[in-house]
Amino acid sequence: MRLALAMAATLLGSSIAVAQQQDDALGASAAQSASMAQLLSQGYEIKAAVPNGSRFVVFMQKDQSAYACEFASIANTRCRSIN
Numbered sequence: 664m665r666l667a668l669a670m671a672a673t674l675l676g677s678s679i680a681v682a683q684q685q686d687d688a689l690g691a692s693a694a695q696s697a698s699m700a701q702l703l704s705q706g707y708e709i710k711a712a713v714p715n716g717s718r719f720v721v722f723m724q725k726d727q728s729a730y731a732c733e734f735a736s737i738a739n740t741r742c743r744s745i746n
């Protein structure tokens with residue numbers, strides 16, 4: 664289980680970096696984004712949290728839809744669709 668989470672965090676880090684590069688190049692969001700509060704109110708559940716330096720990456724899922732949220736503090740989170 665830990666290996667799977669570590670692999671997911673590694674892949675997520677790569678996909679977030681690519682999405683951020685695309686956002687910078689296009690000047691617009693290339694991936695669907697939301698806040699953790701919005702996702703929780705829509706019925707998404709927290710499935711895992713992985714440390715990433717001074718932050719955490721929180722994985723949220725509802726049915727076949729999943730988001731990864733970079734969680735620095737309660738007021739500072741960024742969530743992106745990963746599927």
